[in-house]
């Protein structure tokens with residue numbers, strides 16, 4: 001640190017406030033302490049004023065914070081105003097550190113850092129004692145003991161009568177502060193290829209408590225600390241990382257959306273005008289999996305999704321498409337699902353069995369995170385996938401709590417939790433791509449397929465599309481599948497043995513043939529940009545032809561589906577599904593209008609799904 005005395009540093013901050021934050025401090029003084037208790041300062045402002053001071057703030061935040069707050073108390077204000085316990089909160093650091101990248105040798109510990117991510121868990125806000133007043137029950141003397149984090153300190157003996165109590169805490173004379181613990185997890189879009197997201201815990205106090213809900217995307221600034229771990233009474237040589245929160249900014253949900261360069265946009269527009277764009281799209285989904293053209297097309301439409309409508313009466317119709325693959329084991333469902341992570345701008349892949357207590361939706365739990373006593377609200381997969389795709393394998397195995405919360409999550413796209421003083425609404429504006437096995441593990445060919453789907457009707461009706469996959473022997477299909485899988489495995493072999501290829505044990509032609517077979521037609525990175533661009537800029541509306549096509553199909557379907565023992569009742573939800581699929585189809589072409597061809601594509605998919613289940 002610069003060779004400045006404490007006094008000089010405090011004066012420096014006063015000077016800084018005079019130049020940059022005169023108005024803000026005036027407002028703070030008016031609203032302190034009830035409405036406002038913090039002065040927020042922008043790192044850039046401090047840096048502009050004095051680069052050394054700003055850098056010192058980052059490297060020795062605890063000391064500098066004290067001077068900054070002392071300066072606030074000494075700042076000249078009208079005589080009757082005192083900013084006794086006001087905080088200084090620094091925000092907008094120039095860069096943030098990767099949560100998974102926090103390492104000892106990077107010298108982050110004890111420093112002020114910013115992390116970006118999604119709030120995974122948050123405890124309820126509870127008062128924490130910071131200065132406790134112990135009243136001696138024998139002589140009435142008040143003994144004051146400041147409390148740090150960790151073990152609660154009690155007086156050894158009374159300062160008045162020197163006896164060992166008993167003492168009682170006097171609440172009026174003690175000081176309390178609101179406290180909350182939150183867990184920030186890496187955002188889904190930052191992860192590649194099924195990495196487990198890492199997280200960091202953060203303690204926040206006073207006016208920044210209760211400001212975030214699990215599922216919020218945030219940038220959090222705080223001081224990184226380490227804490228010794230222990231098992232029972234044994235201290236461990238390992239330490240845990242945590243942060244003391246200084247400021248939390250809730251970001252727009254799309255803040256991490258990729259930057260798409262003009263050159264990319266031009267490539268995307270060219271692609272969107274090609275005649276075989278739908279085939280190219282299908283060829284870009286899980287190329288290692290043979291067949292399933294319809295399912296793959298549906299996955300593409302799901303990626304692009306329909307247009308969300310906000311109606312004048314305040315209600316909302318989702319644009320997101322939910323689809324389910326249900327079928328015999330070993331038919332490539334899991335493989336298809338996990339491929340979504342490569343091509344979706346934002347996605348979460350998980351299993352219905354779930355590994356976290358929050359499961360697929362959300363949960364309020366009393367666990368170690370909040371001292372075992374405090375309640376914690378935790379976001380599940382559908383919340384973490386907000387504005388993206390939640391790929392949920394083994395959906396039929398989901399917990400019963402999830403089943404009921406799922407109805408609201410899928411249709412209203414929010415999850416309400418009301419339990420033990422926690423009342424919260426979490427957003428789940430995602431598309432669900434589910435996979436499940438039939439009731440008996442595999443389809444029984446003597447029973448109608450519709451009756452072998454082991455999910456309740458209310459849940460089933462929320463899926464826009466349900467694909468059934470049966471694994472029946474078929475020599476021609478099996479032969480082609482075998483060729484494909486053998487080639488794919490061979491391609492893996494080729495990849496791991498590039499060196500040998502170079503020495504030409506394989507001809508270049510062989511290499512090209514195989515690589516072509518398993519490479520996606522549109523590069524995955526480009527496809528992610530394509531999808532993001534379309535969803536950002538394209539909001540197609542229906543032409544009359546498209547409307548007529550969908551209307552006709554729906555009316556016809558209703559008249560057939562009215563049959564009492566129809567396996568899946570056809571409701572108005574199907575109509576919305578048809579519209580969404582047609583809109584998604586238009587988005588693939590970046591078209592502003594939904595044409596008859598889009599409506600036809602939508603009708604074809606829906607008809608084929610219904611036929612599989614036995615509606616025809």
Ligand code: ADP
Pocket residue numbers: 288289290291328329330331332333334335336481484485
């Ligand atoms: P499921 O989840 O349906 O039980 P998996 O996705 O785990 O099945 O697939 C099992 C294996 O079979 C995987 O290695 C997968 O690659 C392979 N497989 C199944 N169907 C196909 C297919 N149509 N094309 C290529 N590989 C397939």
Ligand code: MG
Pocket residue numbers: 330333334393
């Ligand atoms: Mg599976």
